[in-house]
Amino acid sequence: MTRWITCRELIDFLWRYLEGEVSEEERLEFEYHLARCPTCVAYMNSYKETVSLGRAAFEDLEAPAPPEVPEDLVAAILTARRSLPG
Amino acid sequence: MVAVPAASGYGFQGLHATVSWALCAFLSALEPMLGSRRLTESSTPSPSDAGAPPDESALVARLRGGEEEAFALLVRAHGGRLLATARRFFGCEDDARDAVQDAFLSAHQALAAFQGQARLSTWLHRILVNCCLMKLRSRRRRPEESLEGLLPVFDETGHEARPSRPWEPLEDEMARRQACALVRSLIGQLPESYRTVLLLRDIEELDTAQAAELLGISENAVKIRLHRARQALRALLDPHRKGLPS
Numbered sequence: 001m002t003r004w005i006t007c008r009e010l011i012d013f014l015w016r017y018l019e020g021e022v023s024e025e026e027r028l029e030f031e032y033h034l035a036r037c038p039t040c041v042a043y044m045n046s047y048k049e050t051v052s053l054g055r056a057a058f059e060d061l062e063a064p065a066p067p068e069v070p071e072d073l074v075a076a077i078l079t080a081r082r083s084l085p086g
Numbered sequence: 087m088v089a090v091p092a093a094s095g096y097g098f099q100g101l102h103a104t105v106s107w108a109l110c111a112f113l114s115a116l117e118p119m120l121g122s123r124r125l126t127e128s129s130t131p132s133p134s135d136a137g138a139p140p141d142e143s144a145l146v147a148r149l150r151g152g153e154e155e156a157f158a159l160l161v162r163a164h165g166g167r168l169l170a171t172a173r174r175f176f177g178c179e180d181d182a183r184d185a186v187q188d189a190f191l192s193a194h195q196a197l198a199a200f201q202g203q204a205r206l207s208t209w210l211h212r213i214l215v216n217c218c219l220m221k222l223r224s225r226r227r228r229p230e231e232s233l234e235g236l237l238p239v240f241d242e243t244g245h246e247a248r249p250s251r252p253w254e255p256l257e258d259e260m261a262r263r264q265a266c267a268l269v270r271s272l273i274g275q276l277p278e279s280y281r282t283v284l285l286l287r288d289i290e291e292l293d294t295a296q297a298a299e300l301l302g303i304s305e306n307a308v309k310i311r312l313h314r315a316r317q318a319l320r321a322l323l324d325p326h327r328k329g330l331p332s
């Protein structure tokens with residue numbers, strides 16, 4: 001008989017389930033709950049989408065053209081460099 | 087074990103002179119750690135990242151020779167990208183610019199340690215992330231930041247007080263781009279300690295052990311803080327993405 005975990009337990013430890021850091025027994029408990037609780041499924045899906053959007057959000061910025069560096073910052077860096085040894 | 091240079095106790099004016107040698111050792115030990123996938127295996131590389139650029143070793147030689155023009159070239163070629171990265175760590179533009187300046191000056195002093203195995207862009211990126219973390223760590227300890235209102239609330243039976251609803255699917259590339267822009271602005275609203283963990287793990291793609299070492303906290307603390315940061319970001323996105331009640 002699979003133990004019924006609460007939504008709170010599922011959501012608090014969702015990262016362990018998603019990272020595969022759960023025992024076989026715990027995995028079954030998570031899946032038993034998810035099969036019967038649309039609210040937790042909605043939470044898990046939006047959590048996963050948040051993570052993937054977070055990753056995608058910054059990949060966008062990298063390519064193709066790097067953003068310009070302000071000229072006054074270039075000047076400040078060059079000035080600071082002159083005061084360094086070597 | 088990687089020795090993380092202690093940031094506390096250093097004034098930032100003295101940073102480059104004081105920690106540059108520690109930083110050199112740190113960076114070579116950090117070789118496999120930072121900024122890996124996006125900068126080296128990006129599917130749409132920028133010209134400076136595509137293949138091994140033939141002129142990079144020439145530039146490195148000029149830099150080692152102390153040529154100011156070569157250094158200016160380096161700053162112009164990489165400064166914008168580094169500034170964009172630094173802005174993720176700091177809400178304040180001045181802090182982001184300081185971190186970029188620290189990074190270039192540290193790079194200048196660490197050029198002798200540059201092996202040429204990594205591209206300059208990757209190497210500079212690692213130095214910058216380290217400078218951002220040192221700058222964050224050097225600030226006086228602030229009281230534990232609160233995620234109040236951004237974590238799920240449960241009733242006494244363990245159910246969500248406000249049950250989650252599915253998000254509307256993102257229908258096309260346009261919607262996805264808008265969602266990405268929204269995420270970029272919302273990450274800035276996260277308290278600093280949570281934003282930093284999220285950036286290191288999900289954006290910089292460090293693993294838990296690496297993030298724990300750089301932040302000086304336990305691996306378990308990294309995992310929990312990352313989970314809360316993602317939960318908080320999810321909560322910030324939720325009003326924009328929630329479907330209609332069924």
Ligand SMILES: [Zn+2]
Binds near residue numbers: 006007010037040041
């Ligand atoms: Zn549930």
